[in-house]
Amino acid sequence: MSDSTVSTNGDYVNFYQYKGKHTGILGWLLSVDHKRIGLLYLGSMVTFFLVGMTLGFFMRLELWNPGQDIMGPQTYNALFTLHGIIMIFLVIIPGIPAGFGNFFLPIQIGAEDVSFPRLNLFSWYLYTIGGLLAVASLFLSGGPIDTGWTFYAPYSLRTGTEVIMPLMAAFILGFSSILTGVNFVTTVHRLRAPGMTFFKLPLFIWALYSTAWIQIIGTPIIGITILLVVVERLFGVGLFDPAMGGDPILFQHLFWIYSHPAVYIMILPAMGVVSEIIPTFARKTIFGYGAIAVSSIAIAFVGTLVWGHHMFTSGMSDESRWVYSFLTFIVALPSGVKIFNWVATMYKGSIKAETPFLYVMAFIFLFSIGGLTGLVLGSLATDVHLHDTYFVVAHFHYVMFGGTIFIFFAALHYWFPKMFGKMYNTKIANIALAIMVVGFNMLYFTFFILGYLGMPRRYYDYLPEFQGMHQFATVGSWVMIAGILLMFINLFLGLKNGKKSGNNPWGGMTLEWTVPSPPPLLNFKKIPTVKYGPYEYEHYDEVTNNVN
Amino acid sequence: MSTNSSTNVAHEEEHGHEHVHDLRDDYGSKLGMWLFLFTELLLFGGLFLLYMAYRFEYFPEFQLSAKSLKIWMGGLNTIILLTSSLTMVLSIIALQRRKIKASIYWLITTISFAFGFLVVKYFEWSDKFSHGIFPGGEELALKTQGEKIFYGLYFSMTGLHGLHVIIGMIILTFILVFIVKGKVSPDRFVLLENGGLYWHLVDLIWIFLFPLFYLLH
Numbered sequence: 001m002s003d004s005t006v007s008t009n010g011d012y013v014n015f016y017q018y019k020g021k022h023t024g025i026l027g028w029l030l031s032v033d034h035k036r037i038g039l040l041y042l043g044s045m046v047t048f049f050l051v052g053m054t055l056g057f058f059m060r061l062e063l064w065n066p067g068q069d070i071m072g073p074q075t076y077n078a079l080f081t082l083h084g085i086i087m088i089f090l091v092i093i094p095g096i097p098a099g100f101g102n103f104f105l106p107i108q109i110g111a112e113d114v115s116f117p118r119l120n121l122f123s124w125y126l127y128t129i130g131g132l133l134a135v136a137s138l139f140l141s142g143g144p145i146d147t148g149w150t151f152y153a154p155y156s157l158r159t160g161t162e163v164i165m166p167l168m169a170a171f172i173l174g175f176s177s178i179l180t181g182v183n184f185v186t187t188v189h190r191l192r193a194p195g196m197t198f199f200k201l202p203l204f205i206w207a208l209y210s211t212a213w214i215q216i217i218g219t220p221i222i223g224i225t226i227l228l229v230v231v232e233r234l235f236g237v238g239l240f241d242p243a244m245g246g247d248p249i250l251f252q253h254l255f256w257i258y259s260h261p262a263v264y265i266m267i268l269p270a271m272g273v274v275s276e277i278i279p280t281f282a283r284k285t286i287f288g289y290g291a292i293a294v295s296s297i298a299i300a301f302v303g304t305l306v307w308g309h310h311m312f313t314s315g316m317s318d319e320s321r322w323v324y325s326f327l328t329f330i331v332a333l334p335s336g337v338k339i340f341n342w343v344a345t346m347y348k349g350s351i352k353a354e355t356p357f358l359y360v361m362a363f364i365f366l367f368s369i370g371g372l373t374g375l376v377l378g379s380l381a382t383d384v385h386l387h388d389t390y391f392v393v394a395h396f397h398y399v400m401f402g403g404t405i406f407i408f409f410a411a412l413h414y415w416f417p418k419m420f421g422k423m424y425n426t427k428i429a430n431i432a433l434a435i436m437v438v439g440f441n442m443l444y445f446t447f448f449i450l451g452y453l454g455m456p457r458r459y460y461d462y463l464p465e466f467q468g469m470h471q472f473a474t475v476g477s478w479v480m481i482a483g484i485l486l487m488f489i490n491l492f493l494g495l496k497n498g499k500k501s502g503n504n505p506w507g508g509m510t511l512e513w514t515v516p517s518p519p520p521l522l523n524f525k526k527i528p529t530v531k532y533g534p535y536e537y538e539h540y541d542e543v544t545n546n547v548n
Numbered sequence: 549m550s551t552n553s554s555t556n557v558a559h560e561e562e563h564g565h566e567h568v569h570d571l572r573d574d575y576g577s578k579l580g581m582w583l584f585l586f587t588e589l590l591l592f593g594g595l596f597l598l599y600m601a602y603r604f605e606y607f608p609e610f611q612l613s614a615k616s617l618k619i620w621m622g623g624l625n626t627i628i629l630l631t632s633s634l635t636m637v638l639s640i641i642a643l644q645r646r647k648i649k650a651s652i653y654w655l656i657t658t659i660s661f662a663f664g665f666l667v668v669k670y671f672e673w674s675d676k677f678s679h680g681i682f683p684g685g686e687e688l689a690l691k692t693q694g695e696k697i698f699y700g701l702y703f704s705m706t707g708l709h710g711l712h713v714i715i716g717m718i719i720l721t722f723i724l725v726f727i728v729k730g731k732v733s734p735d736r737f738v739l740l741e742n743g744g745l746y747w748h749l750v751d752l753i754w755i756f757l758f759p760l761f762y763l764l765h
Contacts, residue, residue: 115576182583190576220587224594228704235683237700238693239598244700245693250601254594 012525014421014518032117033521038103039419040124042412045091045099046488048131049405052086053481055079060443060477063470066462076460077146078161082138084149085166089173090131092404093262096269097215098127098180100411101208103419105184107512108202110193110530112522115186119179126176133169137162148458150259153240153251157232164230171226174219177265181215184208193511195530202510202534203292207272210296214261214268217304222258225251249315256307264303266400268296270407271338274360277414278342279535280508281357282349286535288341295334302331309378313387321380328378335371339364354506355429359410362437366402370395373448388458391451397444409433409487416491417501421517424494432490435483442476509543510534574738581742585749588712592753595705599760602697609694614765617702621672622762625665626754632661633751636744646734648727655724655740658747662717669710673703702761709753716750719743 015035022030028040059079062069071079102120106113114120138144142162147155156163188209228239238244240251279286286292308316308324342364351357373395376382386392417423446469455466462470504513515523532539603610639654680687681699688699723743726732732739
């Protein structure tokens with residue numbers, strides 16, 4: 001924090017002040033500046049997150065008593081479907097890559113922008129159109145979609161609710177995701193600053209690079225699967241319809257060929273952010289840079305081969321099942337490599353427990369629980385018992401919420417001063433985090449026990465003996481939501497009246513901390529020449545004094 | 549393909565007070581295009597996977613149904629698309645050799661071939677439709693499940709391919725306008741090359757569709 005007074009503000013035009021061809025709202029909507037596009041994404045995502053959270057809040061309310069409280073089964077089905085679609089397709093998948101990735105990928109590799117800036121803006125438009133279509137489908141005549149976010153055939157072919165519109169929304173979102181992936185891979189290959197070799201890339205970039213590859217490899221498969229369901233509903237070609245000789249299991253295969261790797265689209269960028277935050281606050285070179293970098297690629301690769309573990313109880317040969325189970329266990333290896341390297345980085349570091357670092361601590365705790373319970377589900381014998389219970393829901397939320405969303409919040413707190421040039425109240429931020437962690441565990445740890453005792457997921461009703469635990473979880477959801485709202489309000493107040501943060505409030509070493517906050521339009525006065533790896537703190541003074 | 553002016557990244561300052569850098573990176577553009585084509589292949593890959601699974605499941609019905617498709621029509625379309633790929637390349641080479649008129653001529657020929665493909669496809673599909681063979685058609689409803697799946701795949705895959713032919717025509721028409729306007733020129737032809745790559749992909753997918761549906765019986 002000591003160098004926060006050193007600032008070059010005043011003698012440059014930052015990207016907010018820059019006047020382009022368009023001003024006002026058009027200056028944002030027609031801007032091809034990666035920083036503005038990143039902020040557009042972040043704004044949209046936070047909005048959609050609050051919508052998804054509200055849906056979850058009402059689902060928990062409904063479960064206060066057994067039987068019907070505030071909504072019928074059909075509404076409940078629609079709520080969990082939309083909660084899933086919004087949170088997964090609109091928040092978690094694009095979350096860190098499209099938001100923070102857009103803002104920081106070019107800066108961290110020493111580039112002025114991404115390779116295809118116009119395509120980048122186009123991706124945001126596709127994302128917004130997809131999001132609006134998904135929300136608009138709520139109000140169509142057929143009623144909101146009730147298939148669950150997995151759209152399993154043949155139910156998705158038969159249900160009377162409005163399926164085509166949300167499916168087209170998912171298709172368009174997928175297209176947006178593909179274009180972002182193509183853009184990022186090209187950018188990393190073509191626009192690295194002089195001296196920035198692949199093994200000098202910040203680990204966040206490695207994570208984004210791996211993610212972009214999964215987006216390229218996986219997303220087209222769900223694209224065609226979704227299109228086929230639409231075609232099936234419109235014309236009835238019969239490819240997934242057992243009445244016409246089609247095989248619904250093939251739908252599940254095609255769906256999970258994408259949607260399992262998509263889980264790594266969701267988590268890898270978060271792991272990248274963690275690899276940025278830990279060395280910055282431990283003031284130490286990351287332990288095992290190469291291992292962490294390569295483990296991202298390894299996760300991306302092995303992750304494409306494990307989709308079958310979603311279908312252990314759907315009908316598959318025993319050979320396939322143990323092979324998928326075995327491959328699933330292998331994914332735990334590169335994930336474990338990351339966790340141990342992060343912890344080893346902290347060893348003998350001079351740790352500053354600032355807000356982003358505390359978020360990372362919460363992440364490591366929650367994600368470890370989520371990851372290990374994943375192994376419980378990955379082994380065949382236990383999966384048969386726990387399949388389709390609250391245990392799965394708990395595992396998923398520990399990994400996705402405790403993992404990705406907590407790191408999304410961590411990234412928000414870490415890069416907030418860089419993006420806006422202001423600092424939030426760190427004390428309140430820490431309190432909000434504590435409240436969130438308590439509420440989170442009350443809510444989702446209870447799910448593990450409920451699931452183990454046999455509470456099936458996606459039911460609006462339950463047996464009376466589960467009532468105590470359901471009510472405890474619902475109270476937990478209130479605590480957690482209070483924490484989240486406090487966090488957002490605190491950030492908003494920081495945005496309004498926070499004091500100037502300076503260029504490098506945390507003492508980071510990657511290139512974004514060498515440019516002013518907020519950065520100027522093309523990021524650098526002069527494209528930097530990179531001599532050292534991203535976390536070589538023995539060269540801290542040389543790197544950070546070379547302020548652009 | 550010529551690689552002049554395409555291996556190094558060049559910055560060009562735009563005129564006037566608009567200080568936005570126009571980043572020109574032809575190699576990067578082609579890299580991006582190849583990545584995008586890869587996603588297109590995977591899009592069709594999902595359908596090829598379904599074809600494989602169902603061919604394994606309904607082998608006799610697939611052989612029987614394939615006999616009803618007219619090889620000469622599919623063959624004619626194959627010749628049309630292969631020739632159009634040639635004219636596409638000729639258009640690119642002409643532009644690289646600064647023969648703008650020839651380039652425009654070859655590009656128009658390519659677009660016409662694409663249109664010709666769609667005309668043949670139209671007659672082929674209407675022939676099937678007139679016999680009641682289309683999804684939901686009365687004749688198809690009487691057939692076995694395996695045959696229904698064959699025709700389901702046939703219409704889905706050739707339909708998606710036909711859609712790509714139409715998209716390809718639109719892209720090539722835009723590029724044609726750009727060449728006429730001079731935005732795509734002998735010094736800046738990466739857009740034409742990328743359009744060509746897309747067109748070759750459309751061609752390539754047909755080369756797999758043709759034997760799978762018409763010849764394997």
